[in-house]
Amino acid sequence: MAEAGAVSEHKSAAWPLAQVYAALIVYASLYPFGEWRTQGISPFAFLLAPLPRYWTGFDVLSNALGYGPLGFLITLGGLRSRLARPLLLAVGAAFCLSLAMESLQSYLPSRVPSNVDLFLNAMGGAVGAMAAWALERLGALDRWSLFRARWFVPESRGALVLLALWPVGLLFPAAVPLGLGQVMERVEEGLADWLADTPLLDWLPVRDVELQPLIPSAELLCVALGALVPCLMAYSIVRSLPRRVAMLVLVLGVGLGFTALSAALSYGPAHAWSWLSLPVQLGLLLALLLALPSLWLTRRGCAALCLLALGIHLSILNQSPTSAYFAQTLQTWEQGRFIRFNGLAQWVGWLWPYATLVYLISWMARREPG
Known part of the structure; x- marks a missing residue:
């Protein structure tokens, strides 16, 4: 009875994840958002158009897999919330979202709506949805609920x-390994372009000094803090010391693996570990040395230290520019074959640290000391 009560206290994370994933699908489907125009035909004309003559296995796979997590998360959220017919809800939501995206693509010169894409997305x-339903029938979701109740505090969603x-954000190339949230330079350039030829341009704060690349010691610190922040966040919701140790190993392993995957996608499999320079190795070692004594901190202490580390990390990272070579890498993602995954990783990588800041501040404000 106590375990059942503990399980019921945990709110499902599926709904917020489904909402985030749907928003990222919208971004990925409508990117780059420019040069909207009308062709004088119905936006739903593609439904009755002939099947496309040219397609690739990458297109088929990306369209089929792209909506899979959405169906899974909606079904999972529906099952956890005891909604009627969660499978129908998930499939209907995937179909309607895909239909809306394909019809809007008819107004974008760089995108081509396709009835095949609609079918594959649905x-x-x-x-x-069927995968979530099968896991529920097999009892896997109940076991996850029990596992979550044993490992994490109730307010952990x-x-x-x-x-x-966090791993999704790591997939998008970063100028500094594990350095999420380097947005200041782009924000300044975007605001300058947006306010061009207006009196408000003079109000735009401009830094007086030219941004300088990070020196090795600053890069080392950024890497260390970038790895330390998710470890401390995990500590703040895990119940016991041995489980914190397990989370430390898991978080660092995921960080290394997804950063290597990002490098492999950007530069080729032969360069998967080329980012692991001496400053990065020392930064990872420093993260481990800082994370080990933090194992004994209270949950509130971990959250406070995480907030401090994140603030320092963002301050250092946003005082440096991105290199021209790195800008070419971004073009590979933003204009090449990765365009379908661009929105799924880019915005997460940009916004994850700031969403974490908001979460930590609100968490610290409402929790009792302990």
Whole structure:
């Protein structure tokens, strides 16, 4: 009875993850958002158009898999919330979202709506929904609920969502390994372009000094703090010391693996570990040395230290520019074959640290000391 009560105290993380994933699908489907125009035909004309003559296995796979997590998360949230017919809800949501995205793509010169894409997206959502339903029937979701109740405190949903999104943000290339949130330079350039030829341009704060690349010691510190922040966040929701140790190993392993995967996608499999320079290795070692004594901190102490580390990390990272070579890497993602995954990783990588800041501040404000 105590275990059942503990399980019921935990709110499902599936709904916020589904909302985030749907928003990222919208971004990925409508990117780059420019040069909207009308062709004088119905935006739903693609439904009755002939099947496309040219397609690739990458297109088929990306369309089928892209909506799978959405169907899975919606079904999972529906099952956890005891909604009627969660499979129908998930498949219907995937189909309607895909239909809206394909019809809007008819107004974008760089995108081509396709009835095949609509079918594959709906099928991907259905496969994801069936996977969630099968796991529920097999009792896997109940076991996860029990596992979560044993490992994590009841108010852990927000942190679990952020920890689940962290590897997604790592997939988008970063100028500094594990350095998420380097947005200041782009924000300044975007605001300058947006306010061009207006009196408000003079109000735009401009830094008087030219940004300088990070020196090795600053890069080392950024890497260390970038790895330490998710470890401390995990500590703040885990119940016991041995489980904190397990989370430390898991978080660092995921960080290394997804950063290597990002490098492999950007530069080729032969360069998967080329980012692991001496400053980065020392930064990872420093993160481990800081994370080990933090194992004994209270949950509130971990959250406070995480907030401090994140603030320092963002301050150092946003005082440096991105190199021209790195800008070419971003073009590979933003204009090449990764365009479908661009929105799924880019915005998470940019916004994850700031969403974490908001979460930690609100968490610290409402929790009792302990």
